[in-house]
Amino acid sequence: MKFLIIAFHPRSMTPYAKQYEDAISKAGHEYDIFLWDRFSNGSLEKLGNEFIFHRICTLGGNKLKKIYPFYLFRNTVKKIIKEGKYDKIIVLNTMPGFLLHDVLLKQYKNRFLLDIRDYTYEKISFYLKVVHQLIDSSFFTTISSRGFEKFLGENKKIILNHNISNLDKVEKYPSLDRNNKKITIGFVGAVRYYDENIALIESFKQSSRFNLAFYGREASDCHLEEYCKNHQIKNIEFSGAFQNEEKPTLYKKIDIINSLYGNQKIEVLSALPNRLYDALIFKKPLIVTEGTYLAEIVEKYGIGISLPGSQVHNGKIYEEKISEYVSGFNKRQFTINANQLLEKVNNEQERFHHEIDKFVQK
Template identity: 45%
Template sequence: MKIGLIGFSTRNYIPYIEYYENIFKSNNISYECIFWDRFNNDNTKKKSNEYTIHVVCKPGMNKLRKIFPMYKFKMELERIIEKEQYTHLVVLTTVPGVLIWKKLLAGFKNRYILDIRDYSYEKYGWYRKIVEKLIANSYFTAISSNGFKAFLPQSNKIITCHNIGSNFHEEKEVIDLKDKEKITIGFVGGIRYFEENCKLINIFANNPKYQLTYIGRKNLDCDLEGYCKKKGIKNVLFKGEFNNAEKPEIYKQIDFINAIYGNESLEVTTALPNRLYDGILFKKPILASKGTYLEEIVKKYGLGFTINLETVDINIVESYLNYYERRKFYENCQKYLEIIKKDQIEFIKNITYFTEC
């Protein structure tokens, strides 16, 4: 058995890949990872058991301009699969699965896992039909949000997993937000959703009690820093890329997590972002958008509060602070973390069965 793990980005954006790798290592199964560096053009590099395909296809690029780099990625991916003679595959997200769908159905039926982490092009009927075929012919299909069932076919092959690494850091203390003179609202991750974040920034613009922080690589279509300079907004801080090992220190400087994504498309209304898990692990309340599956989770488990960007003002944050109880919030985080752990045990069990087929 030799397994190929196919990612659609670099390792830093795929924390859950550890679950697969840990099981493969513990069972002495040969495997290799294939990543896509979408920010640099270069020859494909192999280091140890990791391939990195270098083809520029930056988030926020015009969709037509993505066609050629997608094609190059597909061709290079298929070349590696042929060269390495993998017996099994794990396909992380639907796009690479759709790009090589004929190869998967012809050569890997019931010998691949499809791992779905977001909504992509399912609004197109042809894409949706291919995804349906991929699910039906997979060994099993993992989804990171039950909200995805709104656009996926019903199937007994679908199981729930979570966008959380296996070796996560968990804070045991919760700070009392009521004692803080200044509140920092932080967005940690790939910076996008320009219009929604402009509205959020405007709510807190130049208010001395609030600091907004954006940490991560920005999308081409999300120049929030330029927007703040143009509007003369001084209480917004921008920092560049980070690696996941830095998160514990990053979140020590943050009081609320900005998980505002809008609610106008299935891409944002059905997903559960990495920031949800950051909030649970680092014990930070989450700001979520109304009309999303994230809102359901945040409300149900008491993990923060939701806002409507069209009508909200600072009073909703002040109201949350007035009723905030750090011990209760800690307990809420732990309850949801236990649910996640149970789901992950079932997920891991299915990966183990996969290695035996």
């Protein structure tokens, strides 16, 4: 059999594709993977079994400007599907599924997987209707958060898949200690959520104990480094884009993970980001925004602290709450809590991988 994996982002932003690639290779099948370099323009590139589509399409920003790149994406992938004569397809996220729904529903019923990573345009009734059709016609559909069922509804074809990797690098104990003289709060990944991060920066811009770090490419509407330069804020580190294999090294530099996404948009209310799993693997407590599904998990398992959203931001509350959390931090209890959740996640992942194996072998 021959498979095609369709991603909507570059390789660095789709590390979860590897679990599908490994399963296909283990079963002895061939596959191609389609990746989208959204930061440069150029001709379609073919490197081994990788198709790399080069077309600028910024993360966030004006949605109208995305229409033409989406159109080119659809036409390019349709041509590859036609020429490649693939037996089965794996679609990473709902937007590429929506753009290719006619091909998937007519030609690949029960022969494709849909991997849903976040909330996109589901508030549009027609879009949500198509997503439901895709779920019903898929071999199975996986979601990265049970919070997604709030807008997708329940369906027997939906199973849970956690955004987890680097399990060979699980740390035993956290680096955070209540006696640390210097503490770094770090954001690792595509740098977004401008309002939340500005609130955090303003809270700690004069702190002698807390430093902030941002490791990742800034989104087009999140110019935090420029803001810090303009306001002469010194205790902030920016390092730009990184490769996924650099994550363990980056996490050694921080003590607390910044996972403040706000609580005013449905896409952040329901998601469980990679940083949750990074917290479990690298043993770093999280700071998250109150009123989100992520906050529910963090509070239930005792692996971090929830802060008010930026719309009610008060610099003193942020500093006081984080300082209080650090003062009462119990390394042993945190480790127990993180490992308990990690075990639960691993058990759920076993079922997910079992379902992948059925898909690639059937």
